[in-house]
Amino acid sequence: MMQLKVWGGAGEHGRSCYMLQSGETRVLLDCGVKRTGSGEYPLLDPAEIPHIDAVFLSHAHEDHSIALPLLYKLGYRGKVWTTRITAELLPAYYATWGHYVEQQDARLPYDETDIRSIAYAYLDEAAPALGWIELGPELRVCWGRSGHMLGSVWFLLELSGRRFFYSGDYTEESLLLRTDALQRLPGGPGELTGAVIDAAYGLDAEPQSAKLERIYAAADGVLTAGGHLLLPVPHSGRGQELLLLLQRQFPGVPLRVEEELLHGLEQLLRQPGWLKPGAEARIAAALGGLEVVRDAEQRTRFLQPGAQPGIVLTGDGMMQSPKAQWYYRQLRRNHLNGIILTGHAYKHTLADRLLRMAPPDRGCRVERIVYKIHQGLPDVRRMLQAVPCPVAILAHAPEADTEALLRQLKAEGHRGLLSLRPGDAATLA
Ligand SMILES: [Zn+2]
Numbered sequence: 001m002m003q004l005k006v007w008g009g010a011g012e013h014g015r016s017c018y019m020l021q022s023g024e025t026r027v028l029l030d031c032g033v034k035r036t037g038s039g040e041y042p043l044l045d046p047a048e049i050p051h052i053d054a055v056f057l058s059h060a061h062e063d064h065s066i067a068l069p070l071l072y073k074l075g076y077r078g079k080v081w082t083t084r085i086t087a088e089l090l091p092a093y094y095a096t097w098g099h100y101v102e103q104q105d106a107r108l109p110y111d112e113t114d115i116r117s118i119a120y121a122y123l124d125e126a127a128p129a130l131g132w133i134e135l136g137p138e139l140r141v142c143w144g145r146s147g148h149m150l151g152s153v154w155f156l157l158e159l160s161g162r163r164f165f166y167s168g169d170y171t172e173e174s175l176l177l178r179t180d181a182l183q184r185l186p187g188g189p190g191e192l193t194g195a196v197i198d199a200a201y202g203l204d205a206e207p208q209s210a211k212l213e214r215i216y217a218a219a220d221g222v223l224t225a226g227g228h229l230l231l232p233v234p235h236s237g238r239g240q241e242l243l244l245l246l247q248r249q250f251p252g253v254p255l256r257v258e259e260e261l262l263h264g265l266e267q268l269l270r271q272p273g274w275l276k277p278g279a280e281a282r283i284a285a286a287l288g289g290l291e292v293v294r295d296a297e298q299r300t301r302f303l304q305p306g307a308q309p310g311i312v313l314t315g316d317g318m319m320q321s322p323k324a325q326w327y328y329r330q331l332r333r334n335h336l337n338g339i340i341l342t343g344h345a346y347k348h349t350l351a352d353r354l355l356r357m358a359p360p361d362r363g364c365r366v367e368r369i370v371y372k373i374h375q376g377l378p379d380v381r382r383m384l385q386a387v388p389c390p391v392a393i394l395a396h397a398p399e400a401d402t403e404a405l406l407r408q409l410k411a412e413g414h415r416g417l418l419s420l421r422p423g424d425a426a427t428l429a
């Protein structure tokens with residue numbers, strides 16, 4: 001018998017954390033936080049933690065990684081299996097989360113010692129993508145690139161002879177990042193007992209190409225009217241893809257890029273193994289055409305009245321950082337300026353507040369058009385067909401969105417789908 005306990009991440013966006021058990025073998029899949037108030041952490045059960053044999057971390061994003069130090073504080077002493085680049089990215093994520101909690105006048109539930117006690121082990125040094133790693137007589141793991149961010153992976157686990165698929169955050173529509181489809185696994189995925197599948201976009205069926213057309217149209221509207229256009233994006237991820245795409249779509253329009261996004265591009269160039277064919281050349285060619293913004297003086301200069309309007313990309317997709325907020329204060333002075341939000345906005349962040357504000361109160365145009373880094377309806381459908389399994393948990397979206405997706409897929413004839421909540425447990429065959 002295999003059992004899955006949801007400690008977080010199903011029926012909600014954030015704090016992904018799943019306990020998987022078969023026989024005496026227990027593993028934990030991700031251990032993230034949810035950005036509400038001072039942070040909601042997974043429902044970690046202190047009685048079970050010492051019995052966990054291994055932890056698997058799919059990627060560096062806070063909703064998958066930030067509660068790992070808490071796990072160690074509560075007594076975990078084993079390894080965290082992840083990719084080398086994910087482990088290298090994590091200190092920046094822990095620092096950002098620490099600052100955020102401080103801003104909320106709250107305290108972290110762990111300290112520096114707990115962060116330092118995380119014992120990483122590297123998947124990509126133990127086996128190539130789509131290769132198996134033997135972790136014990138009853139535990140094997142196979143990993144593949146998931147296309148969601150640099151270093152992100154999915155897992156195929158084998159516990160006491162039973163196989164389980166964890167998609168992590170998954171997309172096959174990245175411009176730059178490679179995805180290893182599970183069906184390409186030599187010998188196939190075998191018979192699966194269950195799966196947790198990224199279904200973050202619920203019923204949304206729009207492909208990346210259509211979303212991009214809408215982003216281009218919104219950008220064109222602002223630029224043609226003579227406004228400045230701001231895209232606040234995470235330091236590493238969709239921002240690098242968007243800047244390459246916007247540069248190609250709007251030749252001749254100044255493309256101003258905050259330094260942290262340039263670092264993200266350089267980081268991609270240092271990791272050619274994660275890139276799609278042709279991506280390296282594309283990044284290298286783009287570098288020359290960027291206006292890199294390094295200080296406040298430069299920032300102020302190109303936003304001065306009379307300066308040529310252009311496109312600006314800055315770090316922090318939820319606009320919580322002082323810099324992103326400074327940009328908003330400048331842009332709101334002229335209603336011709338515009339902001340395009342392209343990702344998830346947690347409640348009470350500036351990005352969320354702007355979206356809820358009445359348009360005239362915003363001071364400038366604000367639109368949200370998602371750039372896909374997760375799965376929507378057609379993607380989940382494809383994954384269920386490619387990876388048949390008797391039970392699949394649809395994850396990473398609020399309950400209502402998950403239920404709606406589940407009803408649609410059920411009507412199409414898919415069986416064994418579950419919409420779960422934190423605290424739920426599912427017994428698999
Ligand atoms: Zn993610």
Ligand SMILES: [Zn+2]
Nearest residue numbers: 061063064169
């Ligand atoms: Zn996520």
